[in-house]
Amino acid sequence: MEPYTPRTHNGSRKKLTLSTKEYNKITGTLASARRNRQYIEESVHEDGINGDSLSRGYDEPSFIAETSFVRAPLNSRVVSNGSVPIGNFKGKGRQESLDRIPLEIQEALILEDLLYVLMGIEGVYIRHHPDYSSEDDDPLQGIRFVASPSLDHSLCDLVERILPMATYYTAISSFIEDRSVSDYGTVNHALCAALRDMLKDYQTLLSQLEHAFNTNPQFSLQKLWFYIHPTVHTLSLLYQLISELATADETSPSLSSSASSSDLEDDERDEALGLGGAHFKAAMSQMKKNALGVSVESSSNIKVIGGEVLAIIYERVQNMSGDPAANKLYSTLLRAAGRPYVTMVQTWITRGKLLDPYGELCVKESKSINRGTLEIDYVDEYWDKRYTLRDGSTLSGPSKRQAGVPAVRSISGRLPGGACIPPLLERWKHKILLAGKYLNVIRECGIETKSHLQESENGDLYMDDERLYKFIEEAYTHANRTLLQLLIKDQQLVPRLRSLRRTFFLSQSSFLTHFLDLAQGELRKHTSKTTSLVKLQSLLELALNTDMQGEDAMFREDVKVTLATSNLYSWLMKVVTVSGVIGERETTPSEVPGLEEGRKSKDKDKDKDKDDSDKITVIDALALDYSVKFPLSLVISRKTILRYQLLFRFLLHCKHVEQSLTNMWIEQKTTVWRKPVPHHPDFEMWRLRVHLLRSRMLAFVQQIMAFATAEVLEPNWRKLEVKLTKVSTVDQLLRDHVDFLDTCLKECMLTSSRLLRPFSKLMTTCSTFALYTGNFTKSANQSLTAAESQFGDQSMTKRWEFLGKFETNFNHWFSVHYNHVQFAASSENTSALSLVNRLTSIKPQA
Known part of the structure; x- marks a missing residue:
């Protein structure tokens, strides 16, 4: 029944x-x-x-x-x-x-x-x-x-x-x-x-x-x-x-195949250069090993979760647009399933908190990277890699597949899990990332992030609701404006950048000359190993306290003296040879491995670099450092400080060679160089050739200095100042600052191996010639004495041979450098055209 x-x-x-x-x-x-x-x-x-x-x-x-x-x-x-x-x-x-x-x-x-x-x-x-x-x-x-x-x-x-x-x-x-x-x-x-x-x-x-x-x-x-x-x-x-949904994860996506041996080679080079935090390098190394199958937890375990679920539902909404009942049903499911996702997005863009325990959101966090890495971070891990999009894309466009970014599913063509960004949020993903990232920086400063946007004011927001996109836009604008105000106004970013420019670019700064005079005893030492860094720092502080005024005096305690471990030009040649340009892969002034062959003989290269560091002079190793605290360290980061140091060492070397040649000119104003010797015309011609060569060398160095300061650094700085007054986003601010430094490095011809090699040879020739000032004076005295004797001057042939080596070397590398500058001016670096005109006046006649 x-x-x-x-x-x-x-x-x-x-x-x-x-x-x-x-x-x-x-x-x-x-x-x-x-x-x-x-x-x-x-x-x-x-x-x-x-x-x-x-x-x-x-x-x-x-x-x-x-x-x-x-x-x-x-x-x-x-x-x-x-x-x-x-x-x-x-x-x-x-x-x-x-x-x-x-x-x-x-x-x-x-x-x-x-x-x-x-x-x-x-x-x-x-x-x-x-x-x-x-x-x-x-x-x-x-x-x-x-x-x-x-x-x-x-x-x-x-x-x-x-x-x-x-x-x-x-x-x-x-x-x-x-x-x-x-x-x-x-x-x-x-x-x-x-x-x-x-x-x-x-x-x-x-x-x-x-x-x-x-x-x-x-x-x-x-x-x-x-x-x-x-x-x-x-x-x-x-x-x-x-x-x-049940069959979407039956494929077996693997980690990106782009994590190839070449990527591992890049990481080995980074590790040798001392790049990045230890936690990050260890994590990335393990991830790339996993990608190559060294230690694998199969990525076929990636479930259909988060954004991928919403993407599948949305595709069915679009495909069933001709069936009202189906379209309504799937739209209802899209709204219901998307509510947790929208809640996570709202929490992230309004409070800067990433509440995503299952890895469903398009934003991911690398917890091993924290603000402590900024002190030793030459690749901006904190800003670039702490919070990223799971699909690996950046503002500059879709980047090459990174280790840890899963490959698309073979059948559907979608990224799996949270790496699949819902199509409705695809065009908003970067603003979602940046809004939360900006708020996180503010929270790291100990400032409570109170957004004027409240979820209750907007009611329930859904994935297909136009109000959601307006909410994202407003949250991004608020977070961006708040962080910009914190950096530019509260943290005095622009005055600090001006101080950096005057300190590192030798612009309107008299402290450097004062410091070089005070530290003359230490700087005369032959190797950097024998000098006292503490004494140099004390002398630098004395010079800063004496000469710095105005807003520069506010930041004088942030300027530190440091000693590099390698010669500027040899180090730049190695970096440019390995990575192409300075800006692509930032490094620290330490050892730089070569390509595959160089890596095989890494121990031998280390020993050679160690010998080179022992031979480097103090003036060649001298550099300045600049310390800033968070959050300014995001803008004035280690990678930007490195660029400032490269430009400073370049200008300091030019300044030092100029001073050496000027001192040579002062010494050559003595009697032995000006007394007429009519009965010894060969000696007078020799003296004239020495004067002429010194004059050409001094003119070359001065033209390089004038070009670098007046036609590269100052115009580019003025352009940066204009951009700073109009900057609207924090990322744009960071890009403008780095672009300014990269442009300066390029136009100063420090990023091209074709230009670096002849220029370094010319500077070495000039500085070596200036070192023989005393020898030339001694030789001139000996020539006068011998000319008055009954046997005459028997050593003029040797003097001509010695001088001829300098002339030949200088003329050869000057010609090579001049030709390369002409080529650069006509192709890749149009600003070098003015340098061509400057160098034409001292070009030797054929």
């Missing part, structure tokens, strides 16, 4: 007990069920079934929670732990034939079975497909049912139209159960919650249909199909969606 649900009596009757008729029907139903159960138990004992089967027989309830059965008849069909539903109980044993049963009875029996099957429970005349196996088949594919072959053909066609609903329902239920675990993240959880709500409506419909079946004699299979027909389409759409 089938369970019966009595109707609820309306009206004002306040009776807590059932009527006699209702009571008799319920007790009769329960008695029938108990008699049926007792009969099964007796049959079990008679057939000698073992104890396990017996215990299962006792555990098979006809009704679960009898006290609640009257209120919820479908509870009798819900599978509880360790129990078998009544449908399974009914379906055991031999399937009964419908051959001799009247059509009306067949319809009633099939209707009864369908109400079970639509809940995923096997019936008497509708059973699992013969190929179905609960152990082997994927539950996410759903359970297939087939009707009895003896069913009348007039009913069979309609039943077969209804049966797919059971497959859809069981698949969706399995998907909800599978994706509701924590590993699948909040987006999947929200999607499962929305699906669960839709299934509740479906279950409510089945409850109403069962009530109609039990109470309405006119209820037929056609009416059942009429009521459930719209739901078939809905469940079909849901089934298509969960099928795509």
